[in-house]
Amino acid sequence: MHNIFFATVRRDLKIAYRNSSDLLNPLAFFFIVVTLFPLGISPSPQVLSGLAPGVLWVAALLATLLSVDGLFKSDYEDGSLEQILISPQPLFMVVLGKVVGHWLVTGFPLTLLTPVLAVMLFLPVDGIIALELTLLIGTPILSLIGAIGAGLTVGLKRGGLLISVLILPLYVPVLILGTLAVQAGVDGQSFAGHLLWMGSLLVMGLGLAPLATAAGLRISASS
Amino acid sequence: MSFDSFSAFLAMGGHGLYVWSAYAVTLVVFAFNAIKPVLMHKRFLQQHKQLQRRELARENTAQ
Amino acid sequence: MGRVWSLFHKFASPKWFYEISGKLLPWFVAMTGLVLCTGVVWGLAYAPPDYQQGNAFRIMYIHVPASILAESSYMMMALAGAVGLIWKIKLADLALKTAAPLGASLTFLSIATGAIWGKPIWGTWWVWDARLTSMLVLLFLFVGVIALRSAMENKEAAGKACAILALVGLVNIPIIKMSVEWWFTLHQPSSFKLTEKPAMPPEMWIPLLIMVVGYYSAFATAWMMRIRVEILEQENRTQWVRDRVRTA
Structure with a gap:
C-alpha cells in the first residue's frame, strides 16, 4: 500500500531528474509570465506591489x-498506464504518488523561487511570508485538481487547451484564498483563518481528487 | 393595470429600452431552446429515411 | 422493493421513456405557454412599479427564475451523472448531455438580464459582485462539461467523463460560492451595495412565483424535446426506431 506510493514518487522524480526540462520549464514559464506584468502595466513600485x-x-x-497536462501522458503513450490499471495495486495510491511527484518538481520549487520574484515586484516582507505559506499549502491543491483534468483528457490528442477550460474554474477558491491571505499579510492582519481554510481544502482534495482522477483514468484508458 | 396608456407601457417609465431588451434576449434564448430540438429531429428523420431507402434499394438489387 | 426496482428500470428504458414523454409533451408545452404568458403579462403590465427602481424592476421576473434554474439545472445534470455512473443507465447519460446546453443557456440568460438590469439601477453593466461572479464561474463549469463531451469521440467514455466532471464541479460549487462571497466582502466596492430589499407586496411576488414555475416547466419541456431526439440517435439501429422513421 505505502510501497506503491513511494515507488511511484521515486520513479517520477527520477524521470524528472533525468529529463531536466520537466523541472526547469514550469519555473522558466513562471518567471517569464511574472516578468511580463511590469513590462505590460507599469514599472512603478506602488502599482506593482x-x-x-x-x-x-x-x-x-x-x-x-x-x-x-503531461502528468499521465507518457505513461499512457508507452502503455505503462494500462499496466498500472490492470495491476492489483490500489490506483488511488498510484495517483496520489504521481500528484506528489508532480508537486515536488513544480509546485515546491516554484514556492522556493517565489520570494525572488516577490522582491522584484516590491511585495512587503509580511506579504512574502503569507505568500510562501499559502503557496506551500495551495500548490498541492492545484496539482490535485489538475490531476483530475489530466486523467479525464489523457486519451485526447489535443488536451492542452481543453484541460485549462475544465480546470481553471475549479482553481477559483484557491486563488481567492491565496491572494486574500497575502493581502491580509501586507495589511498587517492575521491570515491564520485563510491558512486553515486552505488546509481543509487540501485535506478534502487529498481524499477526493485521487478518486476522481482514478475514475477518469479508467474511462480514458478504456476508450 | 399599472400603466395609463400603451405608450406608457412601452416607455416603462424611461427604462423601456432596458426592460424590453432583457425580455427580447430571454425570448431569443427560449426560442432557440425550443427550435433546436425540432431541427435536430427533422435532420435525424431525413438522414435515417435516406439510409433506409438506400438499404432497401441495395436489398432489391441483391435479389 | 423488487417492484420499485423493476419500475425504475422500466422508466430507464429508452423506448418506454420515449413513448411516455411523447404523450406528456403536449401537456407540458401547453402548461409552459399558459404559465409563462400569465406570469409575463402580470409582471409586465399589472404588478405595481417598485418604489425605488420604478419599472426597471420588471426585469426581475425573467432574471431571478433564470438564476434559480441555472443552479438547479447544474444540480440535475450532476445528479444524472451520478445515477449514470452508479447504475450504468444509458438514459441518465442522455439526461446529462441534454441538460448541459440548456443549463448553460439559462446561466447566460441570468448574466445577460442581470447586466441589462444593472445598467439603469447601478449605472454600470457589470459589477464584480459575489453573485454575478459565481454565476460567471457556473457558466465556465457548464462550458467545461460541453467542451469535454465534444472533444471525446467515444460516446460512452464521453458520457462517463462528463459525469465525473459534473460531480467534481458539484462538490466545488459551494466552495466557490463561499470563497467568492468572502472575496467580495473584503473587496466591497463603496458605491454599490446590494442591501436586502424590503419585503415585496404579494402583487409583486406572486407573478415572480408564477414565472419560476413557468421556467421549470419550460426547462422540462425543452429537456424532454431534446432527450427524445437523443434517444432516437442512440437507438437508431433498433427495430422500434426504424419503424418510427419509416412511418414518420
Missing part, C-alpha cells in the same frame, strides 16, 4: 496547469 499577490498567484496557477 498592489498587483503582486494576484500576479504571483495567477502565474503559479498557470505554471501548474500547463505542466499537469
Whole structure:
C-alpha cells in the first residue's frame, strides 16, 4: 500500500531528474509570465506591489496547469498506464504518488523561487511570508485538481487547451484564498483563518481528487 | 393595470429600452431552446429515411 | 422493493421513456405557454412599479427564475451523472448531455438580464459582485462539461467523463460560492451595495412565483424535446426506431 506510493514518487522524480526540462520549464514559464506584468502595466513600485499577490498567484496557477497536462501522458503513450490499471495495486495510491511527484518538481520549487520574484515586484516582507505559506499549502491543491483534468483528457490528442477550460474554474477558491491571505499579510492582519481554510481544502482534495482522477483514468484508458 | 396608456407601457417609465431588451434576449434564448430540438429531429428523420431507402434499394438489387 | 426496482428500470428504458414523454409533451408545452404568458403579462403590465427602481424592476421576473434554474439545472445534470455512473443507465447519460446546453443557456440568460438590469439601477453593466461572479464561474463549469463531451469521440467514455466532471464541479460549487462571497466582502466596492430589499407586496411576488414555475416547466419541456431526439440517435439501429422513421 505505502510501497506503491513511494515507488511511484521515486520513479517520477527520477524521470524528472533525468529529463531536466520537466523541472526547469514550469519555473522558466513562471518567471517569464511574472516578468511580463511590469513590462505590460507599469514599472512603478506602488502599482506593482498592489498587483503582486494576484500576479504571483495567477502565474503559479498557470505554471501548474500547463505542466499537469503531461502528468499521465507518457505513461499512457508507452502503455505503462494500462499496466498500472490492470495491476492489483490500489490506483488511488498510484495517483496520489504521481500528484506528489508532480508537486515536488513544480509546485515546491516554484514556492522556493517565489520570494525572488516577490522582491522584484516590491511585495512587503509580511506579504512574502503569507505568500510562501499559502503557496506551500495551495500548490498541492492545484496539482490535485489538475490531476483530475489530466486523467479525464489523457486519451485526447489535443488536451492542452481543453484541460485549462475544465480546470481553471475549479482553481477559483484557491486563488481567492491565496491572494486574500497575502493581502491580509501586507495589511498587517492575521491570515491564520485563510491558512486553515486552505488546509481543509487540501485535506478534502487529498481524499477526493485521487478518486476522481482514478475514475477518469479508467474511462480514458478504456476508450 | 399599472400603466395609463400603451405608450406608457412601452416607455416603462424611461427604462423601456432596458426592460424590453432583457425580455427580447430571454425570448431569443427560449426560442432557440425550443427550435433546436425540432431541427435536430427533422435532420435525424431525413438522414435515417435516406439510409433506409438506400438499404432497401441495395436489398432489391441483391435479389 | 423488487417492484420499485423493476419500475425504475422500466422508466430507464429508452423506448418506454420515449413513448411516455411523447404523450406528456403536449401537456407540458401547453402548461409552459399558459404559465409563462400569465406570469409575463402580470409582471409586465399589472404588478405595481417598485418604489425605488420604478419599472426597471420588471426585469426581475425573467432574471431571478433564470438564476434559480441555472443552479438547479447544474444540480440535475450532476445528479444524472451520478445515477449514470452508479447504475450504468444509458438514459441518465442522455439526461446529462441534454441538460448541459440548456443549463448553460439559462446561466447566460441570468448574466445577460442581470447586466441589462444593472445598467439603469447601478449605472454600470457589470459589477464584480459575489453573485454575478459565481454565476460567471457556473457558466465556465457548464462550458467545461460541453467542451469535454465534444472533444471525446467515444460516446460512452464521453458520457462517463462528463459525469465525473459534473460531480467534481458539484462538490466545488459551494466552495466557490463561499470563497467568492468572502472575496467580495473584503473587496466591497463603496458605491454599490446590494442591501436586502424590503419585503415585496404579494402583487409583486406572486407573478415572480408564477414565472419560476413557468421556467421549470419550460426547462422540462425543452429537456424532454431534446432527450427524445437523443434517444432516437442512440437507438437508431433498433427495430422500434426504424419503424418510427419509416412511418414518420
